[in-house]
Amino acid sequence: MSIYVKKNLLALLCLGLICAASCKKDKPKEEEPVQKKGIQLATDVTFGTVLTDSAGRTLYMFATDVAGAPSCSGGCETIWPLYYSSSTSTDLNLNAAEVGVVTRADGRKQSTYKGYPLYYYKDDLAAGEIKGNGVGGIWFVGKPDYSLMLANAQLVGADTKLYTSAYVEGSGNTRYFTDSKGRTLYAFSPDKNKTNTFTKPDLSNNAIWPVYEETLKSVPSVMAKADFSSITVFGKTQMTYKGWPLYYFNQDNARGINKGVSIGPAPGYWPVLMLTSPVAPAP
Known part of the structure; x- marks a missing residue:
């Protein structure tokens, strides 16, 4: 192989390496999914837009809590565990100004929405389940609207x-x-x-x-x-x-x-x- 051909091959190889490096450099990074934190919004076929935690578990409001103070404790809390997150919400469709925190009589914190303390329901075993709505005529799925x-x-x-x-x-x-x-x-x-x-x-x-x-x-x-x-x-x-x-x-x-x-x-x-x-x- 002549020196001329060798030089041309070497030049082409270098050019290829430069182009590959340039293409790799110019390729945009894939955006990492945003980690969900705090209260989220989900869509349910029956109830429309509902409130959930970051893992998709449904949140509820209690009619007896109308004054804003949690009134579910003891045995009630066994059925309706409280919800609390130190994060407000990463859901851009939710009005974060409506999210708050209340301190319970025993010193624990509980997240609120529009002033209502939020709870889980013990029989909701998976994300998306809404089995607690209407219980006793005083428990309702949390909704923003x-x-x-x-x-x-x-x-x-x-x-x-x-x-x-x-x-x-x-x-x-x-x-x-x-x-x-x-x-x-x-x-x-x-x-x-x-x-x-x-x-x-x-x-x-x-x-x-x-x-x-x-x-x-x-x-x-x-x-x-x-x-x-x-x-x-x-x-x-x-x-x-x-x-x-x-x-x-x-x-x-x-x-x-x-x-x-x-x-x-x-x-x-x-x-x-x-x-x-x-x-x-x-x-």
């Missing part, structure tokens, strides 16, 4: 007296509706079906009993979406339940407070909304 929630709590009027669901003095929890963050919702007993008779045209009394303005999305499974609708009240869109226009009470300055039940000529003049509430009377 509830428009309303169900509370299971004592009614305590602005007069500091305890009331039952019949609005007579007495102790015992009542199951009633709140907004998605635990603020109590009321009806005005003189109202008619889909007719607000309280709010003034100038909205001067709306600061006392604000109309509940919310678009209907998801509701806990014990509620029927067909029972909800909306009306227009002097430029505001007010949600209704069984025809009853829904209101807040301005003295309920924290979640789980229901002072409005004692306001009026008699307790129950401004009743809370319940699954057993009758259909509002026709106008």
Whole structure:
């Protein structure tokens, strides 16, 4: 082989090595999968978007925790173990501002979503299982898009007296509706079906009993979406339940407070909304 041919072969070999090194250098690195941490969102065929932990296990909310303090302990916690993660969330579709932490009476920490402490259910043995929804009518799968929630709590009027669901003095929890963050919702007993008779045209009394303005999305499974609708009240869109226009009470300055039940000529003049509430009377 001539020296000329050898030189050409050597040049070609060097050029090939340079190109290979250049191609290797220019090839983009494959991105490593982001490790999931904290609360995640998952899609379920029955419940839509639900809350899970980083491994895909379903998280639940407890209606008795409406005030934001965990009330499931002892034997209850054996069935509904608490969920806690020091990480908020790596899921970009979840509003991290809604994630929080509460310290339990025994000093342990528990993660919250929209103020509700979060739990597992013991019979959910694998990721994606949702066997605990609706248990006792007070346990619900965690969801980011509830428009309303169900509370299971004592009614305590602005007069500091305890009331039952019949609005007579007495102790015992009542199951009633709140907004998605635990603020109590009321009806005005003189109202008619889909007719607000309280709010003034100038909205001067709306600061006392604000109309509940919310678009209907998801509701806990014990509620029927067909029972909800909306009306227009002097430029505001007010949600209704069984025809009853829904209101807040301005003295309920924290979640789980229901002072409005004692306001009026008699307790129950401004009743809370319940699954057993009758259909509002026709106008």
